[in-house]
Amino acid sequence: MTRRERERLRRRDFLKGTAVGGIAAAVMPVAHGAEPPPSPTRDGPRNAGPTPPNVESSVRIEGATAASCGSDYMVDVLRSLGIDYFAATPGNTFMGLHESVVNHGMTTSPPLRFLTTMHEEASVAMAHGYAKIEGKPMACAFHATVGLQHASMAIYNAYCDRVPVVMLTGAGIEADKRKSTVEWTHTALDGPGMVRDYTKWDDTPGNLQGFGESAARAWKFAMTPPYGPTLLAVDVPLQEDEIPGGPGNAPPLPRLSSIRPPSADANTVREMARMLVAAEHPLIHVDRCARTPAGLQMTVELAEILAAPVVDSGNRMGFPWRHPLNQSRRFGALRDAADVFLALEPGSPFGLVTEVGAHGELRRALKPDARSITVSSAELYPKGNYQNLQRYAGLVDIAVQADAEATLPFLIEEVKRLLPRGRSKYDARARAFAAAHREDLDAARAAAVYGWDASPISMPRLAMEMYEVMKSEDWSLLSHHYWQSSWSQRLWDAKRHHQYIGGSGADGVGYTSPASLGAALANQKHGRLSVAIVGDGDLMFGPGILWTAAHEQIPILYVVHNNRAYHQEIMQMQVLSNRRQRGVDRAHIGCVITAPDIDYALLARSMGVHGEGPIENPADLGPALRRAVEVVKRGEPALVDVVSQGR
């Protein structure tokens, strides 16, 4: 046994001794590999065997003094990029960065705040939700290999949802500097490789100068439409060792260029404007096109000057929900009538313009003489393995590879220039759509009465009890409305960009609870009421996010849509079981979350979050929500467990 190994073992014995004293929580090296004794839980691989004698050390023993370490420079770089938060579950391969964030980033200005998560997926999802409100990335960091593996599904969500996230992971480039079996296990020669198919860009910088430049590039690529997650693998000694030549020799902070997203060229803009102005029945479809509040204003302006109906995908706040031109419930009829169809950043252009027959034959969904235009930045950055680009849309007439929000100012200007002086045609069209919108709203209110007093609680009842306690606040809905049959979209009045952020992007379960917390963090400084309706299945993918909410003191109202099932899956199971003529009496197995029923309010309270419920009687829902909102308005998180209908 070498001297260094003996020192490490003595250090482990010391830490073992202090662990029961409580102080250890603050000073103990935390590593994914350092587990308690094996226990008979499902978490097999983590607790599979005795702790190896040379467990991963907390830090490299030799190295930097406090004033001259590479990771302090890295923190300065992140701050220079305007990054305010660093979300992470601790891991030894980025412990240098971790230490610098807490002892340098959080104690000097501008602060870079460490957010403690209980799963790497939660770190990415928090950054995902944060970016959709804040409009810029948060940093998040993962342990090499195991941490990145945990993070991967959330990265895929951010990638598919086109959201900027700047991620860091540890790396052990030089083999002779890995000191234990665990350090070898926690090293990959190309760590980012496993998520490269769904990250926009990655790099493994070889020195501090390279880190600065690569971090700036990571930020720049993340923030250039189509937005996406980027990843830096950062060598452990580069983080922990002295800056070569001492602190005065740190490389300069990188300069960040102003980013100009690609817009459509002038000829294309003129052609689009001519078609839209000449159309008798134009139709606009909005998906992830309003990246910013200004983008939302522009979609409204374009629709209003054309008096064109707008159908909203629900993936973002693409168009105000109660705007008279919002015709989201009438897509089929409007598409049948459209002579010009403009889709802004469509997630699936194929699905918008194509119908698939019973035998797989493709039919044009639009009229034969209608023209379709897509404006999409996603087509500027295609990748081949994961199929989130959807099916090839050969029936689109004009596919413009450009950022929709960057194109809108030019398109609006050109449309205005071409518009005839008399507006009677447009005014009549606008009046007709306003009447149709009112009709839809009345129909929604009429339909909401069915099951109003039911238990489990109906979705329209849930939506309207929530709206009653939210509507006088500056509220922000941080979950996709689809899972509650879109009752919030049908009945609420959302008009501002922050009032709705869509969903996960890749439909990876476990997104909503942490992503909404990240978004709530961004809302906090504005005093907004952040609200998320989270599925019971979603919450149980990472219930530790409740602890993060309490620990970081982030105000949010979690409403648990507790249908006691992986509900989408149970419906699919019924379809399959019946198709095979086996009946549905066993279709619940593996899909329901009962026996025992989970007490989510108790779960919340166990982690320091105000908990209400389970609420089964609809008459109890309003008072419980009011109590919870009062807690949230005091700056704390709260949860209301609502035993609910499936959808």
Add this chain to the structure above:
Amino acid sequence: MRRTALLLAVVLALSVGDGLAQSPASGDVERGRKIFVSHGCYQCHGTQGQGSNAGSRLAPDPIPLQALVLLVRQPRARMPPYSPRILSDQDLRDIHAYLTSIPKARPVAEIPLLAAPP
């Protein structure tokens, strides 16, 4: 949409020639409720048949029994087919009786949260 479904249901019902056509609505409400739950109908259609984005509204005022039988045996779209082996004609009579027993909803005007448009 609902009008179209009703029309289709009536047309389908006229073509039915089995015993159900001659003996409508002789089901057991409580048994029907239990089958509605145990066979998972409520997962898409709601416990009171109120409907959702995964399944259409079934109650109150359900479509005629004969039409219901046809739609269950030969469904359209995502609805799984239920053969007599899985759901007997008597089961469907009972489900129909349960759906028929669901009272009419309160009018919008009597529900304060819905009475005024948002």
